[in-house]
Amino acid sequence: MLKNALLFRRIAGNWQHSRTVGRRFLSSSNGAGANVLQTLRDRGLVSQVSQPESVLENKLVSGEKVGLYCGADPTAKSLHLGNLLPLMVLLHFYIAGHDVYTLVGGATGQVGDPSGRKTERAGMADWQRLENVSKIQGQLRGFFESGLAYYKHKTASVEHQYGRATHTNNYDWWHDMRMLDFLALYGRHIRVQSMLNRDSVSSRLGSKEGIGFNEFTYQILQAFDYYHLNKTHGVTVQVGGNDQWGNITAGIDLINRVGCTAQNQPFGLTVPLLTTSSGEKFGKSAGNAVFIDPHLTKPYELYQYFIQVSDDDVEKLLKTFTLLPLEHIKETIDAHASMAHERGAQRLLAREVVDLIHGMGSSNDAEIVSEVLFGAHDLGSSATELIRLFQDANILYTCSRNLSLEQIITQVAKCSKSEARRKLKQGSIYVGPRRTKVAENKDDVAQYLIDGQVLILRVGKQKCYVIEVK
Structure with missing residues (x-):
């Protein structure tokens, strides 16, 4: 249990106001008829909205339900903080009662998105891509499950209507698509001039390396993803980063050229690039x-x-x-x-x-x-609690009770005996939660243990080791 009074009051105070915060949630433009778009603007989460922006805004204010999606290609094992911005946009719509869709690019990941890149992406083995797809799908599902639980906790017992979250993989509709069939059905609706003018393509055309046909056609693949979700699920808003604007407008153009109803009119929304106050890319x-x-x-x-x-x-x-x-x-x-x-x-x-x-x-x-x-x-904190916490974090060390402090330092800090001895003499070894300085080797470390089981060892000011002494 936490005994530090200041820390306890800080944590307790955070939970005590949760119901008050919950009431504020429902009074701060979340729910049916709310202009979620304005909420997002107020939070700095909107960079661009496709025209006519007022039509989308009127739909939201009138209480009309919309479907939104954003996608991620399996270029890494995990999503990162930058990927969360469009997901936060979807989460705001989701808790306001709108349906959201995520898409993992099991198919488009084989091609590679040229957006924001000066060179072509390196190829990826099929097994790695499939593993990444599985992991990212799980993360997307988990984000909306955790996000909804987080929101419900803040709103306490208040009744509220949420949307649905659906998670897709574009391999499901691309793997049976034949090239000639695609060109016959949709090729006439795709304008090459528009493709050439998009930033992701034009910047590469002027470079020494140029751009491969695979990456050149990426915007067509993403455009069709939007068309497919619009036609089969009624998705009318695609959300992405600023670097996705060209791909998003390609999808809007394809949907409009193939034909859509007023009900399914497509829109695009981008989030800004998140930077720190010093101008560095955040995350x-x-x-x-x-x-x-x-x-x-x-x-x-x-x-x-x-x-x-x-x-x-x-x-x-x-x-x-x-x-x-x-x-x-x-x-x-x-x-x-x-x-x-x-x-x-x-x-x-x-x-x-x-x-x-x-x-x-x-x-x-x-x-x-x-x-x-x-x-x-x-x-x-008790020894039992520390052991659990640091085991869960996979950073718990173990050592024998028969070791001297010098030997423990050598084992966990991966240093020589002479180096451990020198650190002791220099006074750079601290033990226990109160950071007691130790300047000599002690054969018996029992006096420093928490509940006779755990040693907190600091080597210098930067490195800390929590050790279960057995």
Whole structure:
């Protein structure tokens, strides 16, 4: 259990206001007849909307239900934070009662999207692509399940009508498609001049490497995906990043040329490129992408990533990556301004994002792990709790009770005996939750153990090891 009074009050206070926040949720333009588009604008989640924008807005205000989709190609094992922006748009529509569709490019992933690239993508083995498809589909499904649970928790027992979430793979409608049949049915509706003018193509045409026919035709494949979902599921809005605008408008053009009803008129919506206040692309940690797969980016690492964001960025990220009402975010930022050193806004952001992505309550574990590794608090956690938390995070070390402190340092820090001895003499070894400095080798480490079972060992200021002593 947490015994640190300040930390406990901070966490408890967060849960105590949940019902108040819930009431605010339903009064802040979510629900039937709400203009979700304006909600997204207020949160900075809209970059472009295809014309006529007013028609889409009128549909939403009048209470008409719309279907939306966004897609992801299986180019990696996991979605990353950048992929979450269009998914957050879908989540806002989903909790407002609209139907959302996700698409994994099991077929288009074989071709490769040239958007935002100066060179052609490297080929990928079939087994790797299929494995990525499976993992990303699971992540998309999990995101909307966790997102709905997160929203329901915030709104407590309030009755509310949600939409449906459907998850698709475009391989399902492409694998039987014959090239000649496709050209005969749809080739006449595709304008080559429009394809040549799109940024993803024109920028490559002027380069030394040029562009292959496979990537040149990618926009046709994505356009047909939109047409297929529009025709079979009534999807009328495609959501994507700014770099997808050309592919989205290609789909709108194909649907309009083949023919659609006023009811199924297509629209496109893009989200802005998310950057930090310093102009860097958001979602990188030490040069690497921050993934939503808990095995690639552990929940405590995700928590710590958001704890580290600057004061200049935290308000924008609270609007972008949480469903907290805007008035609650404003109150948080106002309170944060007078005690920025406490990083209260960042802690709220980190908790909300971890709960949204990994499930309600997961932020509690992530916060404790993060505080043990990087904080300066004595959390008062029991040995049993620490063993569970660090086992779940896959960062629990074990060692024999018969080892001296020097031997333990050598084992877990992967250093030589002489180096371990030198660190002890230099005073760079700390033990226990209170960071007690140890300057000599002790044969018996029992005096430093929590409940006689767990040793917290710090080597210098950066590295911390939680060790089960058996």
